[in-house]
Amino acid sequence: MPVNKGDYTTEKINKLIQQGYGKGEGEKYKPYIDVIRVASKGRASRVKGWKTNRVHHFLSDSETRFFYLMEYDSSVIDIREHYPLIDNVEKLYSNLDDKLIKRLFNQKSGEPFVLTTSFLITKKAPDGSIQNYARSIKDYRQLEQTQVIERFEVMRRYWELNGIDYGIITNKEIPVTLAKNIEYIHSSFHLEEYGISESNQLLYADYLLKLLRDYQGKPIKEVLSIYDNNMDLEDGMGLLIFKHLLARQVIKINMNRPINIDQLCSTINILDYEEGLDAYIKHTD
Structure with a gap:
């Protein structure tokens, strides 16, 4: 669950949005975070997708492995990684207490953070309907950290407000052999x-x-x-x-x-x- 920190001012965030980061679908989608602009604490990788015909960016083995599972799932029609919580984020404020609102801002500078969900998955159901699912990928050991839990709660409420199913998947839940x-x-x-x-x-x-x-x-x-x-x-x-x-x-x-x-x-x-x-x-x- 990367968060824009450091010199990510409102001006710079707006510039990234204007450049199309975090926007589009399929081949035209540009992940808000890519391995060129953002340093990774895990093993970063880039993989050209079957379904999107574009290069996908991942910051850990778990993200990459989850991507492969989605590629092989015939019901999946689009995979958008590092999807930013930007659209309609203002609706969140009335739904959060002070403790959770803190997770959306740099407490020193007052500049906003942009939370990103690891994956926004689009599936085609057997009846032909299109459904979206948001999934965060995280090392299970980090779920004991208060800040991490609070950020996930912010994301859960964001996706709930947008009517999209949200869940957390740990590295323990990803079938490595598959x-x-x-x-x-x-x-x-x-x-x-x-x-x-x-x-x-x-x-x-x-x-x-x-x-x-x-x-x-x-x-x-x-x-x-x-x-x-x-x-x-x-x-x-x-x-x-x-x-x-x-x-x-x-x-x-x-x-x-x-x-x-x-x-x-x-x-x-x-x-x-x-x-x-x-x-x-x-x-x-």
């Missing part, structure tokens, strides 16, 4: 970034799906080697396409265990042929 598996396949989502044309993408995916069905009793690694040889491709291309199909969720494995290509093809859940190709074509449109 997040690492998604990280492992994440860069394979867009094959055009590897110089593979759209027509070849469909050809390569179709043939690997066929082999995975035909060789249920063989290890995945052996089938990927057969694939490379039969297609006369450089070693490793089969693994890339395998990871690509996992990322697109055309094939599925138990993602709560480390991905292991020594396991048998029979452990893979492969969509029916027509359904699989339809799903693949839908994702590549």
